Amino acid sequence: MKNEQALTKEMILDAAESVLRRFGPDKSSVVDVARVLSVSHGTIYRHFPSKAVLRAAVTERWLHQISDPLQAIAEEKGGSTAQRLRQWFLVLSQSKLAYAVEDPEMFAMYTAVTLETADVISEHVDCLISQIAQIVERGIKQGELKPGQPEVMARALFIAMAHFNHPAHAYEWSETTLGQDFDSVWGLLIEGIKAS
Amino acid sequence: MKNEQALTKEMILDAAESVLRRFGPDKSSVVDVARVLSVSHGTIYRHFPSKAVLRAAVTERWLHQISDPLQAIAEEKGGSTAQRLRQWFLVLSQSKLAYAVEDPEMFAMYTAVTLETADVISEHVDCLISQIAQIVERGIKQGELKPGQPEVMARALFIAMAHFNHPAHAYEWSETTLGQDFDSVWGLLIEGIKAS
Numbered sequence: 351m352k353n354e355q356a357l358t359k360e361m362i363l364d365a366a367e368s369v370l371r372r373f374g375p376d377k378s379s380v381v382d383v384a385r386v387l388s389v390s391h392g393t394i395y396r397h398f399p400s401k402a403v404l405r406a407a408v409t410e411r412w413l414h415q416i417s418d419p420l421q422a423i424a425e426e427k428g429g430s431t432a433q434r435l436r437q438w439f440l441v442l443s444q445s446k447l448a449y450a451v452e453d454p455e456m457f458a459m460y461t462a463v464t465l466e467t468a469d470v471i472s473e474h475v476d477c478l479i480s481q482i483a484q485i486v487e488r489g490i491k492q493g494e495l496k497p498g499q500p501e502v503m504a505r506a507l508f509i510a511m512a513h514f515n516h517p518a519h520a521y522e523w524s525e526t527t528l529g530q531d532f533d534s535v536w537g538l539l540i541e542g543i544k545a546s
Numbered sequence: 547m548k549n550e551q552a553l554t555k556e557m558i559l560d561a562a563e564s565v566l567r568r569f570g571p572d573k574s575s576v577v578d579v580a581r582v583l584s585v586s587h588g589t590i591y592r593h594f595p596s597k598a599v600l601r602a603a604v605t606e607r608w609l610h611q612i613s614d615p616l617q618a619i620a621e622e623k624g625g626s627t628a629q630r631l632r633q634w635f636l637v638l639s640q641s642k643l644a645y646a647v648e649d650p651e652m653f654a655m656y657t658a659v660t661l662e663t664a665d666v667i668s669e670h671v672d673c674l675i676s677q678i679a680q681i682v683e684r685g686i687k688q689g690e691l692k693p694g695q696p697e698v699m700a701r702a703l704f705i706a707m708a709h710f711n712h713p714a715h716a717y718e719w720s721e722t723t724l725g726q727d728f729d730s731v732w733g734l735l736i737e738g739i740k741a742s
Contacts, residue, residue: 503734
């Protein structure tokens with residue numbers, strides 16, 4: 351047995367991710383995760399009270415890998431609001447696409463797990479929408495966007511861009527028109543919110 | 547045996563739909579369809595050369611039940627372009643929602659079958675987009691919409707409204723914010739295309 355004191359949540363999440371990758375979500379157990387770490391399953395349960403909680407934590411961490419870099423864009427100074435918003439959506443869709451293409455099995459698994467853990471996904475969506483709202487709010491203050499409620503506008507933008515971000519559309523991301531479609535949908539949306 | 551001369555394609559499609567409804571797509575066979583109609587399966591094959599062709603035809607007919615009423619809206623005279631476009635999208639999302647709520651098993655089945663029969667779905671999508679383009683083109687000519695390429699604008703609108711129409715989003719249609727979200731997304735889009 352390893353020194354259980356040194357066991358961090360991060361290490362358990364790494365092990366859980368590798369187990370999920372190896373066995374898939376249905377066949378993974380807390381015992382498998384404990385085995386990878388050479389600890390008892392009781393030790394894992396002390397950090398994560400159930401398999402469902404552990405799986406949700408793995409998913410949450412994965413979703414942060416998507417949302418954290420976007421937070422940086424939302425906070426960026428310089429450039430126009432229109433450019434910053436477009437960049438935000440472009441990076442979101444590119445990171446989803448990268449996951450879907452480079453690691454399709456994990457992407458499918460996370461998508462399935464995410465649908466199961468409704469709280470985790472709704473927190474993720476709320477987090478993304480509040481990042482957009484942050485950009486929009488600044489844009490309104492600076493007179494670059496039409497006046498309006500930033501949260502409502504942000505939610506509308508997010509929903510309208512679902513084709514490029516929502517994992518349910520991943521099967522459409524191989525279409526050759528994807529880039530063109532991004533530009534034309536984004537073109538409509540920015541026209542709709544820009545101050546004239 | 548019934549008089550096979552009197553057997554129409556429509557009757558076979560009705561029977562195929564009832565068989566699909568009863569047994570599900572995986573367990574339905576052409577023999578089952580023939581049995582419902584009291585004909586030989588050879589008779590069915592004379593009209594539909596394979597089970598896949600028959601299933602695609604059933605799906606196609608279902609999709610027409612969605613697209614035909616929309617064609618009438620696209621051709622309507624009177625009212626503004628903005629009103630007609632909104633009405634078109636509202637009826638589309640309402641008919642999808644009605645199918646998803648009133649007949650969830652059939653909706654799930656059609657969704658699965660539709661994904662399998664890529665030709666059928668892409669014809670359906672092209673048909674819907676050309677209806678939107680028809681409204682948009684008229685709107686541009688009448689000076690109600692900004693100048694642009696009707697087909698490109700129509701495709702962008704269709705993609706941006708996916709949340710309300712695409713069956714992959716059906717699980718989100720029970721959200722209490724659905725009507726509000728429709729209004730705010732549509733509000734952005736119409737702002738983006740209206741002539742100022």
